[in-house]
Amino acid sequence: MDFTIPENLRMMQETIRRFVQRDLEPISRQVEDEDRIPEATVQKMRDLGLFGLAIPASYGGLGLGVLSECLVYEELSKTNACFRSRIGTNNGIGSQGIVIDGTEEQRQKYLPRLASGEWTACFALTEPEAGSDAAAIRTRAELRGDHWVLNGKKHFITNGDIADVATVFAVTDPEKRARGGITAFIVERTFPGYSVGTIERKMGLRGNHTAELVFEDCIVPRENVIGGEAMIGQGFKTAMKVLDRGRLTMGASAVGTAQKLLELSLDYAGQRVQFGRPIAQFQAIQFMLADMATQIYAARQMVHHAAWLRDQRGTAVVKEAAMVKLFCTEMVNRVADMAVQIHGGMGYMKDYPIERFYRDVRLTRIYEGTSEIQRLVIARELLK
Ligand SMILES: Cc1cc2nc3c(=O)[nH]c(=O)nc-3n(C[C@H](O)[C@H](O)[C@H](O)COP(=O)(O)OP(=O)(O)OC[C@H]3O[C@@H](n4cnc5c(N)ncnc54)[C@H](O)[C@@H]3O)c2cc1C
The missing domain is CATH 2.40.110.10 (Butyryl-CoA Dehydrogenase, subunit A, domain 2)
Structure with a gap:
């Protein structure tokens, strides 16, 4: 078994990481307050090819495999969730019906405009x-x-x-x-x-x-x-195929957000002093940090394995995708809750991004199939 992420994928991950740090994170508060992404930022996302991540190169996209796509979403999800949602809906559920089941004419007509971000x-x-x-x-x-x-x-x-x-x-x-x-x-x-x-x-x-x-x-x-x-x-089958792929990238996004929450919590716990010492020295805080890190580690391996499996097979991995969506989205909700707890009252204040993450991750257990529906899918596959 080789768990090494190939060099070209690591470079791509690094590019997205820099983009998030330099261009997205500095405006994440502004976007929250104004409830809109500035057009100049959308244009930068277009220039990076983010609108066409999962659209085949022959139609103007980057044509990434599922594992590569997951790595991108992991990085993109370390900031305000609206950026990922904007491009993820376009690449994912918005255009995958045409990618997977569209005719050649439909692909030629629509995908290049969607891949470039000219159309949403x-x-x-x-x-x-x-x-x-x-x-x-x-x-x-x-x-x-x-x-x-x-x-x-x-x-x-x-x-x-x-x-x-x-x-x-x-x-x-x-x-x-x-x-x-x-x-x-x-x-x-x-x-x-x-x-x-x-x-x-x-x-x-x-x-x-x-x-x-x-x-x-x-x-x-x-x-x-x-x-x-x-x-x-046959549209219902198309819908299910589209949602299956999205469950993996949703899992990757949950991992990225959870990682960011862990990093913020580590920083805060190291700086915040109570009873004459940083709260990181209290075992109660250490246990929460340890639980966060352990759950993120498990979730990340799961995403990478299921995405790799999907790339190998080239077809849906129904059970694994539902497991990934279920486990990772529930995990990020637990992690967000611990992050608020570690930040104490500050975790509840709008001055810190923790409360925003806490609200945003709640959605991941609901859309593209609730946790209960994922359990139904998993059970159905097990009992087949
Ligand atoms: C912010 C947001 C964005 C969204 N974006 C899109 C989008 O782009 N496109 C789109 O088509 N949809 C979208 N959705 C819809 C989303 O997929 C649905 O909200 C979701 O599938 C749940 O459906 P519902 O809200 O009607 O809840 P309901 O189906 O009414 O569920 C209510 C509760 O009952 C539970 N439940 C239902 N049936 C069962 C069962 N058989 N067994 C056990 N429990 C069950 C559910 O798990 C849930 O806990 C979005 C939703 C939100 C909130």
Whole structure:
């Protein structure tokens, strides 16, 4: 067994680390206060190729393997989560439907613009009545002549307010639903009948928005069914494949954030003096630091192994990906809680980034499949 990260990947990791330290971290407070990422920073992210990390090189992206992508997300997640969310939604759930199941024409038409960051993508599955039970979506698509007509509403859609193109899941056969009755469509913002509804107010992840998307007799050309006519009714499978890959990068992000929280906690514990000595000298604090480090170590190995496995197989690693999402996101929540505890009252104050991390990591146990849903997936795979 060789656990060495190849030299080229380490160099890439180093580039992202420098970018985070030099360009992202200094504005992370500003982004939090203004609830937006400055356009100049978005442009730097484009210049680095971050919008096309997971898009194949033949369509203008960097075409990274899953392990490489995970290493990038680990570094990117050591600062405000909105930066990762902005590009992660584009590279990941926003464009992977087209990458994995799109026709050649669809890939040629959309991927280069998404990879360069000229366009932003989003993934629209969730609806007010269909969250964990995604097969219960109500958005309908009906074929009328040479186009489909979509009606329905999505909510909680990351990048929904700024996306130029959305992967939208709609019911095409109410009898079959997840078993051949849900279809994935590429819907452009300018298509008639497409509109952005309310921008939702949330606990954290400021700087990156979620929004409702509304489809009122929205006209979608026939050729915009992901994968073409042969894929009509196969959209639920596309959604599951897209989410499977995202679970690994979500795990990597959790590891990166947890590492940052450990580093901040080590610094603080070394400086904060109570009872005449740095709190790092108290065993109670040392035990929390030791628990944080141990859990991060376990989570990181898990991410790297599952990502490597996925790269080797070239196909979904359903059970491992669900385990990674479950373990790593729960781990980062425990770590964030300990980080607040080590920082005492300062951990609760907005002057320090700890409370922001604490709020932002809470989301990771909910979106792209809650912890409970990951457990269901793991159990189903075990009992197959
Ligand atoms: C900030 C944010 C961004 C998001 N971005 C996107 C996006 O870009 N695109 C998109 O499509 N969606 C997005 N989502 C939606 C997200 O994926 C859903 O919120 C998530 O899947 C949970 O669905 P729900 O909120 O309807 O909760 P529910 O499904 O109503 O779940 C409520 C509770 O019940 C539990 N539960 C449900 N079913 C079961 C079961 N069978 N067994 C045990 N427990 C169960 C859940 O685990 C949870 O604890 C986003 C959500 C948020 C909050």
